[in-house]
Amino acid sequence: MTEHICTAVQQGGESTIWTCEVTLNVTCNGGGGGDLPDGGDPGGGTGGNDDDDEDSNGGGGSTGGGSKGITTDPILGTCIETNTCEEDKIINELTGKADCVYQKMVNGNNSINWILENFEDTLTTSSEFDLILQMSNTLGSETNASTVRSGDTFTISINEYRAENINTALTIARTIIHEGIHARLREFASREGSDETSFPGVYDYFRIYAKNWDHQQMADHYRSTIAEGLKEYDNSQNSDSFYNALAWEGLAEIKDLNGDQDIIYTLAWSQLSPAQQQEILAIISTEKQNGDKNCQE
């Protein structure tokens, strides 16, 4: 492979465009607007309900910043970033069963890949944020996982004890997708220049629910994303209603982050009839009791 160093031909406030000797322009990370390609918004507004979450397929959108080290492949006619670029990326530090479940999902055609793509750099886009997936021994014993932002990194921590000893493989899959959606939504909201015009749904939920916005938005709009991911992971062995029920865990009763951490019901859950709630809880309970706790590689 012959290397051709690309040169910067334009440097605006938000992006640097690199011109390579072949044909393509490649941008490296750092800064960047990050509009959705179709100008859509995750989850829609609060007016809708129940799983109309096939929102715009976000991706990085426009990016920029200064960086060196882009090489070209004259045979393929494509530019390749080298290690001199500061890469935003997904760092998988999961172990054991959680890692097994995660690997199976990312290697399949799972919705987790769509969720994670906000954090992946491609030839044409780059993410402002890193995503770390790690095991944790410092979560409460009733907490399957958490997603925390520090700096330009979102960290998904999976409760190691629960993953290894209590939860079924499908529960772990659900947890990873659930946390991935947290990270994705918060990534949208955290992008430089993000506002109510670029992501009206997110801002609408924040205006109404303040710190509880993402759980409420997920309960309204993202349960089908979780259910579809579970169905794919599980090779469609069960009915759609089974996967839809599992998607509710973590989205029915939540801590009220705006107050004294009392428990509240999400609006979507409280709109179900008692019979519907009981049916869902029974399915979740049966899965916990009888579901497969092993993850076959």
Place this chain on the structure above:
Amino acid sequence: MLLICCVICWNMFSQKKQIQYFLVSKNDTLIKTQLATKANQYEGYLIINEKKTIKKAIRPSNLAGKDILKDSFEEIYFSFNRNNDTIVGKSYYDKLNIIKTRREFLQINKQIDETRNEFIFIEPVDCEKFILRRVTPIIFE
């Protein structure tokens, strides 16, 4: 051989949950009861474990802010539906194997495993009557 297989299968598929009875002490300030209000129908208990520290993320008040991680005592939440309560008399109560202190409860349940245990909390009505209340641990994500 067939008999052994049957025994193994029986053990595999007949894992009954163990029922834990826990007497809720009104005097223990680290057991909190959340009762339904007009605005919030949820009801449940919160048990605080002052012997175990966990990392708790504090959400920022602005949408794009960063979380703050702080040490906090572990909090274990249980929900209940009072429509499923049963009231029993003293003689029934006396026959139960009851966990009588929060410390003992937390000692037994170092990790809350809802797949192996069922939890029934007991609240005294008076000296002769007791509420048996089935509770479910809330799992957070």
